[in-house]
Amino acid sequence: MKLAVFLSGLLVCSVSLHAETFDVIIRGGRVLDGTGAPWRYADVALNGDRIAAVGFIDAAATARTVVDARGLYVAPGFIDPHSHAGPALAKRELAGAEPLVAQGVTTVLINPDGGGPPELGPQLAAIAQAGPGVNAVPMIGHNGVRIAVLGYENRAPTDAELEKMRALVRAAMQGGAFALSSGPFYTPGNFSKTDELVALAKVAAEFGGFYTSHIRDEGDYGIGLVSAVDEVITVAREAKLPGVVTHIKALGPHVWGLSAEVIKHIDAARAAGVEVWADQYPYDASSTGLGAALLPPWAQEGGTGALRARLANPEQRARIRTEMLANLDRRAGPGALMFRRFTPDPSIEGNRLNAVALERGLEPVDLAIALLQKGSPDIISFNMRDDDVVAFMRQPWTMTCSDGDLVKFGEGVPHPRGYGTFPRKLKLYAIERGVISLERAVQSMTSQPAAIFHVKERGEVRSGAFADLAIFDAAALRETSTYEKPHAIAEGMRWVFVNGRAAIVDGRFLDVRAGRVLSRRD
Numbered sequence: 001m002k003l004a005v006f007l008s009g010l011l012v013c014s015v016s017l018h019a020e021t022f023d024v025i026i027r028g029g030r031v032l033d034g035t036g037a038p039w040r041y042a043d044v045a046l047n048g049d050r051i052a053a054v055g056f057i058d059a060a061a062t063a064r065t066v067v068d069a070r071g072l073y074v075a076p077g078f079i080d081p082h083s084h085a086g087p088a089l090a091k092r093e094l095a096g097a098e099p100l101v102a103q104g105v106t107t108v109l110i111n112p113d114g115g116g117p118p119e120l121g122p123q124l125a126a127i128a129q130a131g132p133g134v135n136a137v138p139m140i141g142h143n144g145v146r147i148a149v150l151g152y153e154n155r156a157p158t159d160a161e162l163e164k165m166r167a168l169v170r171a172a173m174q175g176g177a178f179a180l181s182s183g184p185f186y187t188p189g190n191f192s193k194t195d196e197l198v199a200l201a202k203v204a205a206e207f208g209g210f211y212t213s214h215i216r217d218e219g220d221y222g223i224g225l226v227s228a229v230d231e232v233i234t235v236a237r238e239a240k241l242p243g244v245v246t247h248i249k250a251l252g253p254h255v256w257g258l259s260a261e262v263i264k265h266i267d268a269a270r271a272a273g274v275e276v277w278a279d280q281y282p283y284d285a286s287s288t289g290l291g292a293a294l295l296p297p298w299a300q301e302g303g304t305g306a307l308r309a310r311l312a313n314p315e316q317r318a319r320i321r322t323e324m325l326a327n328l329d330r331r332a333g334p335g336a337l338m339f340r341r342f343t344p345d346p347s348i349e350g351n352r353l354n355a356v357a358l359e360r361g362l363e364p365v366d367l368a369i370a371l372l373q374k375g376s377p378d379i380i381s382f383n384m385r386d387d388d389v390v391a392f393m394r395q396p397w398t399m400t401c402s403d404g405d406l407v408k409f410g411e412g413v414p415h416p417r418g419y420g421t422f423p424r425k426l427k428l429y430a431i432e433r434g435v436i437s438l439e440r441a442v443q444s445m446t447s448q449p450a451a452i453f454h455v456k457e458r459g460e461v462r463s464g465a466f467a468d469l470a471i472f473d474a475a476a477l478r479e480t481s482t483y484e485k486p487h488a489i490a491e492g493m494r495w496v497f498v499n500g501r502a503a504i505v506d507g508r509f510l511d512v513r514a515g516r517v518l519s520r521r522d
């Protein structure tokens with residue numbers, strides 16, 4: 001009896017002596033680990049920038065910060081494979097990235113659509129200097145590289161020029177880029193042929209990179225949606241690397257319903273051993289420039305000056321106008337185009353093309369031409385059908401992206417996806433509509449992009465991984481940003497950790513700027 005008392009005393013003593021200490025303990029949450037596995041109750045402990053333990057953590061363990069996560073979901077921080085936040089992350093005043101962190105986003109891939117500078121060094125240095133609130137993953141853009149070597153010329157590169165372009169891609173990959181991004185829909189990417197994209201993708205493949213493309217045609221402008229998806233498949237097969245159809249969609253009434261055909265082609269490619277993926281934002285409107293949406297590519301050859309000269313020539317103007325009318329139809333008409341930011345004429349911002357045209361007594365196409373003579377306003381283009389959005393979302397190879405901008409709060413009329421993508425997909429599409437499960441939705445924004453893009457040791461809630469976490473209240477989770485009033489921070493994230501540091505504390509954003517510029521070589 002005496003011995004038993006003595007022994008139990010010793011046990012209590014030894015437990016308290018060895019009680020573990022962590023920087024952070026997150027207790028009692030429903031852990032969505034990012035792999036797609038069903039959620040489970042588990043505690044999560046953090047030390048430094050890493051997850052130290054996941055599971056049952058003894059009540060005696062202590063931490064400087066204890067998060068009561070009862071009633072909350074604990075997910076890996078979200079990874080956005082298509083973000084236009086690059087320029088803002090290089091600016092001190094915007095780099096904190098509250099609109100992203102408030103969605104649970106902790107990592108973004110920058111320079112999508114073939115964009116960004118041809119040499120990444122200065123950009124990445126500026127982002128590191130500004131102190132980013134999220135991790136930045138660099139890609140090298142085909143359009144940037146083509147402009148550096150060929151300007152806006154509509155022709156194939158010579159062998160020497162192609163070698164220069166390959167050297168720029170190689171330098172970027174050696175400098176830590178993760179991928180080649182392309183945008184053959186945009187000028188001057190649309191002046192390239194598939195073999196040029198294959199030649200550059202082969203360089204990315206040497207480094208274990210991937211290829212992601214805003215495809216040549218998301219509607220029926222030229223080669224058509226299905227052939228444009230086939231081009232990504234061709235690049236992936238020929239260059240032997242993963243290919244991503246970014247922000248996959250069926251754009252415009254002429255191609256609505258074609259999601260079924262696109263899905264067949266991607267499934268067939270995958271069955272034949274070609275690694276093809278897609279990402280998608282959960283909205284029925286896209287955003288681009290008015291010029292890119294309506295102008296025929298030949299009219300944009302040579303850049304803005306050349307375009308203005310063509311518009312001043314009555315014969316060429318008439319030809320451009322005819323083609324623009326057809327393109328307006330492809331975009332579901334002038335009522336489906338809403339203006340975003342346009343400094344030369346701010347009175348149009350937030351209004352639709354048909355409404356402004358009526359007000360000014362002009363045909364919509366003529367208003368569009370008048371505006372294009374001053375510049376190319378950003379537009380929101382309502383051009384998708386829900387059944388296509390849903391069909392793409394259901395595919396096991398479709399990830400989540402935002403395609404969003406990071407802008408100064410209150411400035412211009414951005415697409416709401418920059419503020420709301422991740423909560424919207426979780427709340428509206430997974431929880432409310434049940435299009436996919438919550439687990440699958442989280443996987444599509446965490447472990448799946450991390451694995452495909454080789455963003456190492458992120459995207460999962462597991463011991464040893466980086467401590468990027470999004471902890472949310474499913475009942476309170478919602479995007480508040482709308483097309484009409486886009487400047488609104490998402491709600492429902494209770495805690496967000498970036499590299500082990502709390503950037504949202506009990507619902508309150510802290511500008512801690514714990515993000516890093518990631519390198520493929522890490």
Ligand SMILES: [Zn+2]
Binds near residue numbers: 113214247403
């Ligand atoms: Zn795009």
